Amino acid sequence: MTQANQDKDDFISPEAESYSAAAEVGFVRKRRTRFERGWIELKKAPLSALFGLTVICIYMFIALFAPIIAPYGEADVFPTPYGPWSPEHWFGTDQIGRDVWTRLIYGARNTMGIALVTTLLSFIIGGGLGLVAAINRSWLDQFLSRAVDVLMAIPSLIFALMLLSIFGSTVSSLIVIIAVLDSTRVFRLTRSVAVNVVVMDYVEAARLRGEGIGWIMRREILPNIMPPLVAEFGLRFCFVFLTIAALSFLGVGIQPPTADWGSMVRENASLIQFAQYDLTAALTPLLPAAAIALLTVAVNFVVDWFLHKTSGLRDEH
Amino acid sequence: MHPVLATVLQRLGLGLLTLFVVSIIIFSSIELLPGDFGEAVLGQAATEDTVAAFRKELGLDQPAWKRYIDWVAAVAQGDLGTSFSGRSSSGVDRSREVIELIAPRLENTLFLAAYAALISVPLALFLGITAALYRNSIYDRAVNAATLTTISTPEFFVAYILILLLASLNPIFPSLANITMDTPFLERVYRTALPALTLTLVIVAHMMRMTRAAIINLLASPYIEMARLKGVSRSKVILKHALPNAWAPIATVIAFNLAYLVVGVVVVEVVFVYPGIGQLMVDAVTTRDIPVVQACALIFAATYIILNLIADIIGIITNPRLLHPR
């Protein structure tokens, strides 16, 4: 149901019986630039989305300018391990005397950076294959889909643990292993969304016109599956981010001396025992965990809003 | 053959096939090991003889397919191989059977998972169904916001907050879940309260959201509207018209979350130093004790596959279209 039809009450005036096709939807919407439309949407965004966006921006800023913001070097060691919160060390020092605040800042960079690269890689692999499978729909689709079914039958954390035990816990193997495992989910989503688009008449129309596969993929399908993919990117990023944090927490992810939130929790976990004597010290291991939680909550809020917006758009059509 | 039986058998076959392929993947992991891992396991000082003997023990002198068959045959008889740890360069072998390592820990893990499931499944179903029935109420919004936050939070964060609040600041529960074979049942329940609570919180969040979505989807069906317009009472709409069609989605939700629980235990066991199979696997990964990793992975994967299979089958046997073919 087009709202426009209802708002514009009479395209046939009672007097004149002549019918004008051009007047059916009488209003001409002013075409705005992408930026203008974005700004308008932003102004209408709910509080949770704005909060999410703000948090993400702050995190990105910290990650980009870590060396400038951080008071000390990433691996600088000070004489007092488990030092208390103080003006020199805002959040104290860790088990071998490194400044916790500094490592939190560098941790943003490392944890988010690695998660981002991994997610991108998994989208390149899973998204690409998913598109091909959706268009091809032959033995290739069958093969890929079955293979993904099998890979998804193994819980991904377990699979990751197994592969890490074989290839060792280097950053590159971490990225590749998680990206490949995660790409199965991306493949499924891309394929299922794209399959719905591939059967559309406009894709058939393009095929009947004689268009090549490249045009059909880039111009007919991709623009129409972008919204769910973008939303999925946010969710996959959270998932990857949490997986890497969990692996690091388990001690098989990002290895020291690289600062990383997951392993920081593990390294300082024992401080929690002292909550009754020094609450601030007990909070130290919770800071990186909270940093992780805050980011994922923020991304989820934004994705929720985005999904709401884009699905609303679809209703209009 | 009756279509239900045919479909169930087909699913079972598919499940077995998946398990077969998964076992091949897990088995081949040993193939992917770098060539010098013998030295890595036995230590730098290992002689060529001990390394060769070790390789022979693993059967690396035999073709892969034969080793696979031997391995599967052994696994089927409960023999999961011998751990890599406890070996030394001198050739003295103090290693233990993997099954010995795993059996007691598997029991512990199942205990913890069952503990969490017993609390979380009824709770999540209750919250999910009530939130769906009273959707957009304040109750619904509150439950939704709370669960969205929990979902976005790493398990270990939830765990440490619980430790901080319920063990450290207010020493109600122990922060470490130390149990042994002889710990009496009630003592076990008490000591594992925090890990079980952590898992419950995480699972309830996921499950409640999925249940809510499934029920809302169901309540939007035209036949529910029809039932209301026939003047059927509210409770009867739910019990007679919604519920018979809800088993399949609910079973899927439960299976998915129990499977999730199986994986979730890994992190929680590490946090609470709980002697379960997850902790064992993580340790084995750190020491690259491949036979143990393989065995654990196989157990996790099999549980996962079986749970999903059960959900599938429940979906099939409650589907009226299959139950009453044309």
Added chain:
Amino acid sequence: MNTENENPPSRKGDLILEMRNVHIDGFSDERWHEIVKGVDLTLKRGEVLGLIGESGAGKSTLGLAAMGFARPGCKITGGSIMFDGIDLVKASEDEKRRLWGSRIAYVAQSAAAAFNPAHRLVEQTVESTIDHGIQGEEAAMKDAVELYRSLQLPNPEEIGFRYPHQVSGGQLQRVMTAMAMSARPDLIIFDEPTTALDVTTQVEVLKAMRDIVDKYDTAAIYITHDLAVVAQMADKIKVLRYGEEVEEAPTRQMLEKPEQPYTRSLWAVRSLEKPEDISDDIILSIRHVDAAYSDVKVLHDVSINLPRGRTVAVVGESGSGKSTTARVITGLLPPLAGEVTFKGTPLPSRLKDRTKEQLQKIQMIYQMADTAMNPRQTVEVIIGRPLTFYLGLSGRAREKRVIELLEMIELDESFMDRLPGELSGGQKQRICIARALAAEPEIIICDEVTSALDQIVQEGILKLLLRLQKELNISYLFITHDIATVRAISDEIVVMFQGKVIEQGPKTEVLEPPYPEYTELLLSSVPEMDPDWLSNLTELEQAAK
């Protein structure tokens, strides 16, 4: 029965339903819109009101409001709805529940979705009478069988023990009528009950519904967008548009002299008729084509000739193979046997093997203009792409041609940068026509191009197609299930049934007797704008027996 329909009978007396100034809001795009804007409606016992309007007119919403029900996302914001002295706007849920299923019943559009898949039909049929304590279980079951019988369901004793997925759509719709009738309600709301059915099935269902409503003297609101259908069912007709009443009158008066121009425009498409023009200059020829989807054979020895500059209408019900024929012509579905020749030379059977020129000369327009255009491309790109692709136009030249094409389809250059979502249904279909024209084709295959459109827009599109044919001498292969459309546009007609061509010939020959059996069934099943049509049909059938 016949007489009851002709003169409003005397026993139809007291007012049963009175709706005054009803306002209903619906929630979409994050705000409330008024869907029904102050409509009055009155209904006497035993009277049938036809509620007619196009999509978005608010007729279903109003129909449900007559039960005091608003779908989730809708709310009744004003006015009064009095059912036999009870105000349904103010009534509590419990009060309304006592009425629903006992004194007011509802028949939904899609029977397949409105039956609970988990229960047997008879359990659902008798549920409300038992629940409301009107009948005991045994009596209710017996009565259900009687109702099935009077609705002419096959095996009335046995059919109730089946599950919804085990019976056909037409039968389900009749079972739902039995369900609504089980408590002998005072009022039934029929919400587009035959829209999803094929014409030949529709006739049976309409007959059954009308007979049973007559038999028990039930008041009814019959909601539809099809005038000919409502003419058979209703004593009086109310026309709705954008949530407001256009006019209301007794059926005959409404059909003979509608007062409002909008109502007249609803009639217009049925009066359109193209003078027949026969030609022997065959441009496209389908010869002895067999085709199958995987291993199900759907076309059997199909041969069709399309003359240059003429229209051949392919008529048939769903599953008759008419759309498959189009897929064979375009090369999407290579045939098992037979060939398609274009200007005397065979076309390669597969799309991939055809030359750009062969593709260019045969264009296609689809039923759903919504899905036929990429929602992320502007009108300029949609129309411009064939210009670039086939004719190599670009820049200013392309832009100029796009504007020319827009003018040909009675739109203008202000449409250039609109997205499909910003167009109305009729405009979308026009853009699709322009896209086909851009390729400068000799043949356009039109697959049900007007059936998803509102009546008034259909007329515009058909007129446009006729004008373009005259100007550009294009041939149309026009696939449709609607006889009125066939009259309006075709020179020749092909009747298809179960993958075979039953009859082919000039329009006047096919539409005049003698008919082959199926053509007769098909033609006689199409409701006409004559309130006596259904009655006459029934009489004829009985006489034949």
